[in-house]
Amino acid sequence: MTRKQRMIALFVVLLLAVTLAACGGDEEPEPTDTPVPAAAAPTDTPVPPTDTPVPPTNTPAPPTDTPAATSPPAAEGGQTSGEGGGAATETGNEAPAESSGSLYASPGEVLNSFRSRGSFAMSSTVAEAPAEQQVVQLEGAYVAADHAYGSDEYVSMTVEQGDTTQTIAIYKVGDSVLVNSEGEWITVGRDNAGMFTLMADVFTNMMGEVIVNMDEATNLGEEAINGVQAVHYQVNDPEVFKRMAQITGEEEGVIESVDVNVWVATDGNYVVKYAIQASVTGVPITDDAGNNVLADQTVDWSFEIYDINSPDIAIVLPEDAPEPGVIVIPGFAEGEFPLPEGAKIEMSMFGMPQISSDLSEQELIDFYQQALTDLGWTFEGSMGFYQVSKGETSFTMWFSTDTETGKTTIQVITE
Structure with a gap:
């Protein structure tokens, strides 16, 4: 296997690992009734669909210090007044307005530039065996651009799994995507680059994919996060989280604890920051020997954007990067490889x-x-x-x- 093939294979494995952690596994849970705790949502809460994937399992604290939440003023009847620009719910909390088929707008839809960073850490324990660790660190940048794709972007991911550490840097420039790992470059047309951008998209879009409504989240009021005003929402009841994420049954494990914190910009309705910490027991996995076993897992997952709308952000290719859009076949200079007419x-x-x-x-x-x-x-x-x-x-x-x-x-x- 060549270095380029090894890079692609490793990237696919790591992508699947992170994506499956976000979904809680690849088996579809069967529908079961979810008990409603005493302080839960109103009794007319719709039954969640049966094909919803199970969410992640535990996430680290956000990368930066977060100001203490201020208690929002109480509305009549003890309800919390809405601060996030959305409609107040029957529980008194206010959910962000929907945008582009999701609860939140994509940052790229409303911002000119920003930097991002995130962390994903998963620990899996089977019986008395030592815990297996997987850690992904992400850094990125986004700049709106005047071309057909609308932006130039950069993402770097460092993945630690067992004794292996791999760093992959991805540059989206114009109509090309350039990927570097271990000094090896791959250039891909931007229309064909989904495999190399999906992992970063998992970080960016995770909250919109997992939390399908915020009706039962606690509104902790507005805070200044990374230079913008944002509404802080929190969920730390596993049963409430399951309803919000539309999770049914426990075939993919039992959520023992969960702590979700989301900060949504008051101007633009995009997620400025999120942090999820959770633990799940009885997660069905396949061990190295191919046996089906049950694992206890914790996942720490956080993400934030910062330097929002900074004029100093630019996506610059390293000096050793190939020229975007140039396709070279070994033994031939650019444009010299023979092509039949119309090819x-x-x-x-x-x-x-x-x-x-x-x-x-x-x-x-x-x-x-x-x-x-x-x-x-x-x-x-x-x-x-x-x-x-x-x-x-x-x-x-x-x-x-x-x-x-x-x-x-x-x-x-x-x-």
Whole structure:
């Protein structure tokens, strides 16, 4: 396996680990009635859907010191007056207004620039075995830009899992995404870069994905957080949290404790900061031997944005980064690799050159066998896989046909 392939494989594994922690596993819980505690929401609370994933399990305190919450003025009847710009609920707390299909606006929808940082730490314990730890640290920046994608962005994630530490830096610049790990660069078209941006999106969008309503959250009033006014919401009752996250049943474990704190900007309705701490017992997992076992887990998860609308933020590529949008195939200078008329070359989601054409698979094979042989390369293979080599330089061309579009695609796999 090449370094580039190892980087992609590790990234996928880490992404799945964090995403599954956010969802509580990959098995869909069966619907069961959730008991309502005495101080819970009104009796007409709708029954949550049965296909809602289980949320994360425990999160560290926020990265920065948080001013003490001030008690909001009490409304008539002992209810808390709304401070967040949303409609007051029957419990007296006020939820943020909905935006873009979520409770909250995306920061990129309402801000010109900001920096971000986050932390995810999960500990899993099975029986008497030592706890397994996984930690992800995130730093990032966002700047609105005058191009089709609307922004340039940067995210760096350092992942510690067992004895392995891996840092992945992702730059979104114009229509390109550049990814660096262990000094190895991958360049991907921005439309194909979902795999490399999803983990950062998990941090940014987690609250909107997990907490589907804030009706039962306690409104602790307004606080100044990272230079902006925000309403502080808190939930520390597991049963209330389960209803807010629309969790049914306990097939994915029993939430023993939870402490959710969310700060929502009064101007713009975006999440400035969140921190979740929780513990879950009886979580079904698969151990290293492939056995189905039950684990006790804690997850500490926090995220915040800061330097909001600062004019000093800029996304700058490192000096050793490849030029965005440039696609180079080993042994060929930029623009010199032969292409049949009408063919298109771009970077695939795996950071490898990809050629698409209306020609049939056999027509493309014949074209490259002739064109590359004329240039002094050997072209050998069968069944759609061909090894191309010249001296010490080599790469593989994988030909396949999309049965829906009829187009032929060539993946150029480099060492």
